[in-house]
Amino acid sequence: MMLNSLSRYLIQSFWKVDQRKYKYVSALLSSTSSSPSMKLNLNMKKLIDSQQYRQALAIFDRQISIGDQVTFTLALKACTKLNDYQYGIRIHQQLSLKALEDPYLQTSLIHFYMQCHNIDQADKIFSTKKNKTVYTYGAMFKGYISNNMPEKVIELFEKISIKIDEVIIILLFNACAKLCNNRAIKTGRDALNRLPTSFLQNQKLINAAIDMLMKFGDVNQAEVLFEKTQNKTLVTYGAMMQGYVTNNLSDKALDLFEKNPLKSNEVLYSIVYNACASLSNEKAIQLGKKIFDKMPKRYLHDNVLVNSTIHMFMSFGEIEIAENLFSHIKDKTSYTYGAMINGYKINQELQKCLLLFEEIKKENLIIEEPIFLSLIGACSQIGIRSICEHIVRQIPLSQPSIYLQNALIDMWGKSGDVNQAKQIFQSISQPEIISYNSMINVYARNGMGYEAIDLYNKIDENIRDKISHICVLNACSHSGLIDQAQMIFNKIEKKSVEIITTMIDCLSRMAMFDQAQKLIDDYEKSNSPDSIMYTAMLSGARNHRHLVLSEKLYNQMKSLFSNEKSDLISASILLSNTYSSLGHEQQGEAIRIDRIKQFGKNAKVGVSWTEVNGQLVRFHAHDRSHRQSNEIYAELERLSNELREHGYEYDSTWITRPLKDGETVESVLCGHSEKLAIAFNFIQHPRPSFIQITKNLRVCGDCHRATKLIAKIRQCDIIVRDANRIHHFHTNGQCSCQDHF
Incomplete structure (x- = not known):
């Protein structure tokens, strides 16, 4: 939701291709000529400027006989704004061969057909044009991007033989940011490195470059560009802040928001609320509430901002504040309902998720895929088959996206229906790695270790990722397949902290504590200690009631991770449970009292x-x-x-x-x-x-x-x-x- 907000803002700033064409039209109309066609064009332009597109076309229909190329250009602009496909085609059919040679009319036609999603016709007009200009290339780039075909922009950019300008580069950066594959990253970086010095004075181009680099994950380069920029705008700050959030550096987004000398707008507020939500630590909670209290309340008329605000308060566990915001929204959209459903899901208010879904249906709102994804996520948390079936019956599954398919695999797996999950997985003609990982995780959760290993072995070694390794090792752990886990672990070249932790968990479940300790020791030879590794081993020690080891691990954690509150809470609960399970009630109670003194009553209620x-x-x-x-x-x-x-x-x-x-x-x-x-x-x-x-x-x-x-x-x-x-x-x-x- 937040990404859409920034993208919308950037697009409004970047995509001014047809404005140059429109300036040309305006220049012609500023002439002192008082010919009939000029008067017609002036009247049409005034109506279009005031968004009275139908009225402009009505004048065009009545006086078409005195029209010229400018008249047809204006009429096409009105059709494009109205998305009136049939009317635009009729205009095209009335154009003479001479008129079709006009570069501005050609650009208008390309823009019109792209807007109506007739890519083939736009391509045909472009390919027949001999003397292509930056305007026609810009119209094609813009059209491809709006039709979600960014790869076509890169292909066309590589064929350009004319001198390009800043707008072309801006659109290229936007396409590269959308695509974000190896080719796009190389093309975007090469174009940025070869930019003329004069282009770097264009702030809109700099904003596009920052956005692109952040999407590439190249945070350092984006920061260098940001620091060099003299005339930073709100869009510049927004691109950097959103980039930080996208790259899991939300704390940096908060710092930049506080340093911003400009007056914040609804986009920046949306981004900072998302940053606060993603962190949800003490600092973020205090800052988020402070910013909300000071924010002009007129911004709450912006639906995207309201959704971000609701998401933030739900992430803080402030359900009543979120509900109050929601209740005061007059024209609720499906996205607003989606933000609430997702918030209830985060806070495990699963019954409220289902009730709100019924309310959406009563309001006859179009239920978009993000809402179904939130509902499926809630069903996954509930894990009850009958409820899953009730929701799935209402999802249009004729052409589900890969995200929806993976969510359904996860949901059925978490409800214990492995067959349903398997059917969806097998219906995917070319599974991506995320689909394989989802299915392996289904097998892992349901104690089907051998099936998980078999599917893992079917994945090409080149596409297996960290999650693949973690899921299959977890499957081995939950099925007691320690030999298989060790063979898989030994073959993994790049062992991340998460992979090592999963193997430690596997060994600890089987009481192989010496081997688990060796993994920790080897890791710490070149890395700082990691609390999750110790927690995994402590959990195994608690399961096997190994008191001496539990005490040793707990004391090590208190020494090494004194500032990691949540991990120390978990550790103290594990140790106190170990004491209690062995009948050492006094020691268990002492640990509980000490925990409450330090952290409060943080143990979860069953x-x-x-x-x-x-x-x-x-x-x-x-x-x-x-x-x-x-x-x-x-x-x-x-x-x-x-x-x-x-x-x-x-x-x-x-x-x-x-x-x-x-x-x-x-x-x-x-x-x-x-x-x-x-x-x-x-x-x-x-x-x-x-x-x-x-x-x-x-x-x-x-x-x-x-x-x-x-x-x-x-x-x-x-x-x-x-x-x-x-x-x-x-x-x-x-x-x-x-x-x-």
């Missing part, structure tokens, strides 16, 4: 979602807010009795806090949110064949063992998706994860 009879229901641990709460707890008692009859004993080592008065091991563990969701399903349908639950945290060992037995006793397939993976509990009492969780 939440589970399930869907019954078309309703999405959410439970938190020990929840008694549901109107059928008494029935739910009665069903839990029945389940407990059945479990005990089959020899089940509740595992107190999974309780991570001291028992309160009146609590028992059974009552605490039975209060976990996924067990409440399972019981709720059974009271709604006493003999269901299938239950599905999504949980925001990892499933504990007691719930995992109990759910396996419940599935067998009640002969009901149960799918539980936790924060790490998807567990398919089968009626034979087994889980797809084979206890690797």
